[in-house]
Amino acid sequence: MSNLISGAKILLECLVREGVECIFGYPGGVTLPFYDALYDHPIRHVLVRHEENAAFAAEGYARSTGKVGVCCATSGPGATNLTTGLVDAMMDSIPIVALTGQVSSKLIGSDAFQEADTFGITRPCTKHNYLVKNLAELPQVIHEAFYLASSGRPGPVLVDIPKDVFQGHYQYQPVNSIHLPGYKIHLDGHAGQIRRAAQMMWEAKRPYIYGGGGVLASGATKELRELVETLDAPCVLTLMGLGSLPSSHPNFISMPGMHGSYASNMGMTECDLLIALGVRFDDRVTGRLAAFAPHAKVIHVDIDPAEIGKNRAADLPIVGDVKRVLTKLNKNLQELAPAMQAANSGSRKEWWSQVRTWQTEHPLQVETSADEIKPQHLISEIDRISGGNAVVSVDVGQHQMWSAQFIRFNEPRLWLSSSGLGSMGFGLPAAIGAAFARPDKTVIAIMGDGGFQMSVPELGTIASHGLPVKMIIMNNGYLGMVRQWQELFYNNRLSSVTLDSFPDAEKLAGAYGFKGRTIEKPQELRAALEECFAEPGPYLLNVKVTPFENVFPMVPAGAAINEMVLSQPKPVAV
Amino acid sequence: MLQVISLLLENKPGALMRVTGLLSARGYNIESLTVARTTDPTLSRMTIVVDVDSTLRKQVIKQMNRLINVLQAADLSEGPVVARELVLMRVRAAMESRGAILKEAEIFGARVIDSTLEGFALEATGEAEKLDEFIDVMRSYGEIEVTRSGTVAVSLEPRKLRLSSPVATGAGTKSQSTTGVLNG
Structure with a gap:
């Protein structure tokens, strides 16, 4: 009976078969059998300091590699703490698998110690979820979970495993095939639609490419570049899509939307053909939907049919994987080029000259001051050091928007941002995930003083593993983005946004055994950043910046995206 | 609607x-x-x-x-569809109205499934709107208690059912020969 092995070991065997190398988690009562099996197993377990951060770290791992991130928590509070990360992964289509322990199956429904209805609670937080009632079905469920998380439109999948399933023994047989008859993935776009799209693209006078997270998820960066260059069209990338075209590419404009650049948003408004690739026309991108891209026909490519026509009707929908669709599309474009390329070259030239004019009229400007460190100055200095090569994990708020505006990326998967859900406290744990996934890269975590204080416990994880994460706090003493809205739209009544206590960074970092420092003079900035990046281990750099700086351009809520506020309204008197 | x-x-x-x-x-x-x-x-x-x-x-x-x-x-x-609902009803009926109730039931195509001194149990199927009328009519005879099944419907057009085929597991990974881990 040597083949009778425990559920915990069967789970590990399935994880190995899925190529899992690393799990971010936190143990507890009902996962004890699993952690016992992990004790002498080659899969690495990273003990985080809060389960929410296990999910965020798994996301950081997944976002920076494209592989499935794995997190683990115990029943009840462990599982409920995961939920923010699950919704975050859901909103941004990030492939993670969450493993949760559950009370023994006989106790389910009895209000047992640390019992929660994880299966019910996480149903709307996941792409799919499972409660494993029989050990016999565990291998199949685990393989299904990984397949669902990573295929089609990626997303989080949760598997809830009762303690007795971990403890039971079963004759393990590897499962070599799974069958999900209702899981329909539409990979290849409709050939006729793709041909029509190519035709429309050549016919357009003012084509505009709007790329998002789907480009990265399908690994279509090369194909996107080919499209951009064949058509010679301007290209904007959403917060989720940053890095899918190198920032240095001459056709890359910037990010569109609420804090997008002037040129990005004007281009959206004036184009006559919007080529939307792996995007979902998020309200932060479109502004007032009725006034969005009013002159444009829309070609919408997305793997998820439910995204087509959700917010903006598509004149030409193509359901498919961006990479596969673009591969065919680029071929069609090449075939049509000899006949069509010349016809519109005049109007294309005009279009480019218009776009370039917008870019020069209102560029994204790096503010500097001799007395204070301007946040944009800080971000541009970080960018200078990164040179487009570092992994940059951000939190949520003003620093996130400035980072999106100013930080360049030479390759995909360097930019980690909680974009759809906007979860504060994401930046540091996501950087931890990336530090394990990408030891070849410098990993920077840029946070506000608000988000950082949601993540402080993870300094323990960083210290335990000596992770060389460069933690940079853009410290303005406020919950800056909320304060900005209160200033601009709520008569500057600053309600509960003041963070007037902040620990001494040097002492805080020192308490964990690594280096930290606080600076506030622009003259110190460059040297301090260089010291931070030269340090072989972790470094916590607290940068005090101008407290009242606001992010511009800004599209006020309910406005069209060409109705941007470009700079700070002038004060009445000084 | x-x-x-x-x-x-x-x-x-x-x-x-x-x-x-x-x-x-x-x-x-x-x-x-x-x-x-x-x-x-x-x-x-x-x-x-x-x-x-x-x-x-x-x-x-x-x-x-x-x-x-x-x-x-x-x-x-x-598109063309057939939709039906079932209603089960108990109607309390005085002796003098029993005949009328049965006549009404017949008009609506309802069946008597139980009969007692207090009244009848009736069963009717039909489109939801028709059943609304039936219930209203019966209510006029006396106290009623109603359970409705909710609508079931079938499309009269054939619909293609597209299903996915099985897939191999561990497709994303290269390391398939790892069973040794467990035997140790």
């Missing part, structure tokens, strides 16, 4: 909740919902009657189709 959504889904725990969750998350009320096994016991047929405008309904149906347990979700609101 109410609309009918018909779903074919896997008969698995939680499948019902996934479908109804898409409606409740938007704050939509479900007018009626029926679900039962099909000829294939691993599958269920669900009929939902809702009041959701057509753009949003299309969206919701797409999202229903996205659910892993759903094999097919279809809007039966337009």
